Amino acid sequence: MKQVEKILVPTDFTVKSLNLVREAIEHSSAPQLEIVLAHAYLPSSITDLLFFSKSRLIEKLSNKEFTEACKLIKSKYDTRIHAMYVDILSSNHASYLNNYLEGNKIDEVYLPENMEMKPTTTDSIDLVPILRKCRHTTVMIPLPKSLVFIPNRVNQVSDLFQ
Amino acid sequence: MKIHNKIILLLLGIFFTYTLLFSGFIYYSISNYAFTDFYKRLEIRAASIAKIKLDNSNDVSSIREVHDDFLEKLPSQKEYMFRVVDGKAEAAAYQGELPKHFIQDLIEDQAAKYSKGNKFYSGILYETTLGAKYLVIVGADNYFYAHHIAYLRNLILTSLMFAILILVIISILISRTLTRPVNNIISEVKEISSENLHLRLKTSDNNDSLSGLTSTFNDMLNRLETSFETQKNFISNASHELNTPLTSIIGEAELALSKPRDGEEYKTSISKILEEAEMLDKKTKALLFLAQTGYNGKAQKFDKVRIDQLILDIKETVHNINANYQIKIDYSLLPESPEKLKVKGNEQLLHLALSNIIINGCKYSEANQVQVGLAASDKDVIIVVRDTGIGIPEDEMQYIYDPYFRASNTGDFEGYGIGLPLSRNIIQMHDGRLIVNSVLEKGTTVQVNLPIGGYSL
DSSP states (O other): OOSEEEEEEEOOSOTTTHHHHHHHHHHOOOSEEEEEEEEEEOOOSHHHHHTOOHHHHHHHHOOHHHHHHHHHHHHHTTTTEEEEEEEEEOOOOHHHHHHHHHHTTOOEEEEESSOOOOOSSTTEEOOHHHHHHSSSOEEEEOOOHHHHTOOSOOSOGGGGOO | OOHHHHHHHHHHHHHHHHHHHHHHHHHHHHHHHHHHHHHHHHHHHHHHHHHHHHOOOTTHHHHHHHHHHHOOOOTTOEEEEEEEETTEEOHHHHHSSSOHHHHHHHHHHSEEEEEETTEEEEEEEEEOTTSOEEEEEEEEEOHIIIIIHHHHHHHHHHHHHHHHHHHHHHHHHHHHHHHHHHHHHHHHHHHOOGGGTTOOOOOOSSOSHHHHHHHHHHHHHHHHHHHHHHHHHHHHHHHHHHHHHHHHHHHHHHHHHSSOOOHHHHHHHHHHHHHHHHHHHHHHHHHHHHHHHHSTTOOOOOEEEEHHHHHHHHHHHHHHHOTTOEEEEEOTTOOSSGGGGEEEEOHHHHHHHHHHHHHHHHHHTTTOEEEEEEEEOSSEEEEEEEOOSOOOOGGGGGGTTSTTOOOTTOTTSOOOSOHHHHHHHHHHHTTOEEEEEEETTTEEEEEEEEEBOOOOO
8 A cells, every 4th residue: 555645635615625635535545644634616707817926826716714724633643744735727628637637647536525615716616526537546425514604604724613 | 392393493494514524624625736736836836946056957947847837836935945054054054934844844854844834845955966065945926826716615604504495495394294294194084083083184195194194093983982882872772672661561460550450450460560571581681691791801711612512512401491492403524623612711601692682583584493503624613504494584684683673574473682682792712703695585594603622632
């Protein structure tokens, strides 16, 4: 078994979506994990395309609560998380995603079984249905009911608690 | 000295020195130029005259032509010619109006200049082709120096006078524009007192430091006004809170004393009085505590506190207070390293603050389960208290930290409105943050961030 396993988890920059990361870490048996938080974003305007900068985009999309929640997870699984970072995918084609997964040597993809991702911006794309079609090791994770049916909670760090 | 006059004098000084230096330099260089130029002209004349009169060569005629055609006669031009033998001029040279030292200088240096009043002399020692030596001296009135320089001097003096006049006016204007806004601020500030704290200074749109000053001042007034209002509210609320039990004590006592009663009746009314007095005691104690925690810098002992242990203690305490209160502690996000759970703080105070928050959650959710989560980021320990209670109306969120404020939907619950402000005071004393999120009828989530103490194992 590999020492560090690389996994991909879709995110919509809400604290709630990070619960998937928790579940994925619990589910995985690898001693160390490199977690890629993937978000699909298709810039619609010319200026966005021309001046595309991944780091600036991530900064724009993410929020204080999200980063704080990421830190909480990191300190909870300090020894198991080898690295955890956000990456932007810029296509919704299955072939692109296959390429991406292969090129980045992703070992496993974790998807929520019963939770929908809300598009963060109008240019964001829900990755879950596309990833489901990919010919890659995907693991469907059922999230606890209490979490899925949280009545429209505001995005806050406490969403990480079930 | 007033700043107004200071600015005027300073500006005047700078400008006046500058103009004086400037015009003095012009005057000096022009008069200097007039001197040297005139001497040069005299010297050329002396040379050409010497050539014409003393030599008889062929080219003399052309020099004479030049002399006659181009060199006009200067005002009161006079020519002198003296023969020099053995280094001494003939006797006539020493007897004329020319001073002896000038003649002497001329013989020694072969050229010399001399001026007396308006009259300028320039001479050369000329050696003819035959070898005879002559002193040739030309003298004339310097018309330019006599008239133009005087005119220039007068011009400069009058323009200096005008310059001073203009300078005074400009300095007054500048100092006015500089000091007027400050004076305006002063007069406006004088109008503001504790009676009309709502008044604000006029702000201008431009982005200079003076408008910065006014906006800073306005900000300060805002803060002052808020704290004034809070104080006023606090006093009226506090006196009301303290008055209610006092009124019932007095009423009960008066009722008991109005006519003779038997022992049993006295007993009930005294126990009622005791109950009210205990209530009063609780309230004043809470008030005292609030006042104590409100002041920073008091000698509180700060020690190592383990938050997970503290939360277990609090759970116990809450159970002792009311057995119906259910608390579920969620340790699922507990960090791997226990160092991240230690904060620097006062255990009693933190116990009080957190138990206040947890009891509030239990109280307002009618004994539903309250979740207490514990986690840590890289800088903070985070305690999350989540209830499914009545929530806080959105428009009342801004008042929740006011002492004695109680939300409009809390009518059915007992309380004084001291708990949350007290908790916040304590958490702020520990450099922490208190974040309250609430949805009406759905529940409230309180998040407490406390900085990690940095204790190693």
